[in-house]
Amino acid sequence: MRFLTRRLVLPSDLNYGDSLFGGRVLQWIDEEAAIYAICQLETNYLVTKHIGEITFEAPALKGDVIEFGLETKKVGSSSITISCLVRNKATKKTICFADDIVFVQINPETRKPVAHGKNLEQLAQATAKEIETLNVSVSNR
Template identity: 30%
Template structure:
C-alpha cells in the first residue's frame, strides 16, 4: 500500500524541520490502515516499532511517500514494514524505515487470533 503526505508548516519543530513525533504518527497511521484493510473486523493496537532513526531532515513543502508491506503474521499479531521516502523531482530519498507490530485484541482487551 502507498500513502502520501504533504509536509506543512504546522508539522515542523522549532528548528523548521519535520517534527519526529509527527512522522511517527503518520508511520503508525499508514501501517494501521494497511492492517485494517487486509484484516477487516480485527481490532489492532500498536505494540511496537522495530527502530526509530531519522535519516534525513525534512522541510515544509516536501512530499513524503509511505510504502507499507506486510512482512509477518503470527497467531495474534501482524507486522508491517514502513518505508518513508521524500519525493523530489521524481527522485526518492530515504527518510525513515521501521517495522510496526500490531496485536489483535478482543472486547475484553486480551489478545485474540487474527482472522
C-alpha cells in the first residue's frame, strides 16, 4: 500500500465529540481514491460506483496529521477497485479502512461505461516505474 497524501485535522473537521467527523473522512477517502484511480487509468472520466465495507478503528483528533494509503485491488474492463487505509501519521494507528471502492470509466457524452484497456499487471508495472523515477538521491549542497 502506498501512502500518497496527508491531511491535517482542523477544528472544522470535528464532530460533537471533538474527533474527526466520519462523514468528512468518507469525503476525503472518495476524493483521494478518485485521484488515485484517475492517475492509474489516466482519465478524468470516472465515477464512483460502489464503496464497500468501511471500518472505523480509532479516532483522529484536532491537530493530527492523517495519511491515506491506497492500492489497486482489482481491474475490470471498465472498472478499477481500490482499497484505502487511513492512519495517524505519527502513531501509524489505523483510523479507518475502506475496502472495495469501485470506479467506472464512462463516456463523457453518453455517460455509459467504456473499456479502459488496462489490466492489473500493466498498472503494477507503471507504478513500479513511477516509484523508480521518484527514488532520486538528493545531494547535500
